[in-house]
Amino acid sequence: MKRIYFDYNATTPIHPEVTQSVLPFFNGLFGNPSSSHWAGREVKGYYEKAREQVGAAIHAKPEEIVFTSCGSESDNHAIKGAAYSLKDKGKHIITTVIEHPAVMNVCKYLESKGFDVTYLPVDNKGCLEPGDVEKAIRKDTILVTIMYANNETGSLMPIGEIGRITRDRGILFHSDMVQALGKIDIDAEAMNVDLISLSGHKVYAPKGVGALYVRRGVEIDNLIHGGHQEASRRAGTENVIGAVAFGRACEMVKERMGKETGRIESLRKRLLDGIMERVDHVSLNGHPARRLPNTLNLSFEYAEGESLLIALDLKGIAVSSGSACSSGSTEPSPVLSAMGIPAQSCQSAVRLSLGWGNTEADIDYALSTIPPVVKRLREMSPFHK
Numbered sequence: 001m002k003r004i005y006f007d008y009n010a011t012t013p014i015h016p017e018v019t020q021s022v023l024p025f026f027n028g029l030f031g032n033p034s035s036s037h038w039a040g041r042e043v044k045g046y047y048e049k050a051r052e053q054v055g056a057a058i059h060a061k062p063e064e065i066v067f068t069s070c071g072s073e074s075d076n077h078a079i080k081g082a083a084y085s086l087k088d089k090g091k092h093i094i095t096t097v098i099e100h101p102a103v104m105n106v107c108k109y110l111e112s113k114g115f116d117v118t119y120l121p122v123d124n125k126g127c128l129e130p131g132d133v134e135k136a137i138r139k140d141t142i143l144v145t146i147m148y149a150n151n152e153t154g155s156l157m158p159i160g161e162i163g164r165i166t167r168d169r170g171i172l173f174h175s176d177m178v179q180a181l182g183k184i185d186i187d188a189e190a191m192n193v194d195l196i197s198l199s200g201h202k203v204y205a206p207k208g209v210g211a212l213y214v215r216r217g218v219e220i221d222n223l224i225h226g227g228h229q230e231a232s233r234r235a236g237t238e239n240v241i242g243a244v245a246f247g248r249a250c251e252m253v254k255e256r257m258g259k260e261t262g263r264i265e266s267l268r269k270r271l272l273d274g275i276m277e278r279v280d281h282v283s284l285n286g287h288p289a290r291r292l293p294n295t296l297n298l299s300f301e302y303a304e305g306e307s308l309l310i311a312l313d314l315k316g317i318a319v320s321s322g323s324a325c326s327s328g329s330t331e332p333s334p335v336l337s338a339m340g341i342p343a344q345s346c347q348s349a350v351r352l353s354l355g356w357g358n359t360e361a362d363i364d365y366a367l368s369t370i371p372p373v374v375k376r377l378r379e380m381s382p383f384h385k
């Protein structure tokens with residue numbers, strides 16, 4: 001059976017060049033980068049080169065990059081670290097209703113510890129009005145945390161404009177850019193962001209490595225206390241293999257993004273136009289233009305998203321319904337609900353996210369497979385006339 005992967009926003013395969021870059025560490029290069037002897041020094045060189053590569057991908061300096069275990073840890077570190085270090089200045093945090101659970105549930109946790117959180121609404125395209133951030137700022141606001149690209153819809157938030165507002169007011173600004181990395185340009189310096197979360201496995205590196213950008217001069221509390229690794233910002237013996245892989249992946253992203261973005265965008269366009277042509281009662285969720293080049297979120301009215309996922313899986317096509325982190329639950333996606341999309345349309349939503357491995361042949365197969373599958377599901381639906 002054909003196997004087609006349209007779930008790159010959930011995770012990506014490790015790129016062969018990334019695998020190649022870490023083989024020496026499975027074959028003799030074993031030192032602890034914190035050791036001063038030859039074994040440590042040798043490995044330390046590779047580890048620090050990885051830090052430079054991750055920094056370069058977002059226009060940051062190597063010393064502004066802290067390696068973590070994943071995007072979720074980076075989000076936790078940034079938000080809890082900022083909240084705890086600034087709690088004497090104020091306890092107000094501003095975020096949005098469409099954040100990833102790794103931000104949303106940290107905010108909920110902090111509310112239970114006495115912090116006050118404002119959840120800004122989004123419009124029906126899943127976008128945010130920068131003016132709303134300005135209006136929500138209070139005397140006791142200590143942190144604004146707003147994602148760059150939404151993982152479910154691909155809609156982009158006006159990070160540059162928000163950065164100007166927070167910089168003017170002297171308020172820390174964190175952004176989860178896990179989905180943006182490798183797909184659209186990130187300029188930490190120009191965007192006036194203070195803290196940025198990144199994850200390796202969304203950009204062709206392995207699972208279990210992430211990074212947090214901490215702008216120079218910004219001090220936040222540690223999440224993991226212990227030894228003096230990562231300039232005393234994150235304890236634990238370094239994940240050398242993860243970091244080296246993530247570094248190589250970031251270098252590849254820089255090399256290939258221009259070319260791949262255009263190619264993937266045209267595949268996505270063909271997929272969208274083709275589905276719209278062949279299937280009626282389909283709507284695109286998210287902003288039509290201000291969105292990631294690879295992500296499509298579609299509601300197939302009168303068909304259930306979860307059933308569509310299972311039926312497409314039987315045909316070898318991997319898609320997702322809602323966010324991977326909430327799959328298994330039958331609740332409608334909180335992101336789509338927050339956009340004011342009716343519950344029925346949320347339930348019939350499917351996300352198709354493309355990546356480097358996809359080809360024109362994948363789109364051909366999808367366009368010949370999806371319409372009959374939707375038709376069959378609709379015939380079984382009590383709502384379809």
Ligand SMILES: *Cc1c(COP(=O)(O)O)cnc(C)c1O
Pocket residue numbers: 009069070071072073075100102147149150151176177178179199200201202209210
């Ligand atoms: C995947 C994802 C995360 C979590 O990253 P992990 O490395 O899987 O913990 C955080 N934010 C967004 C937007 C994501 O898509």
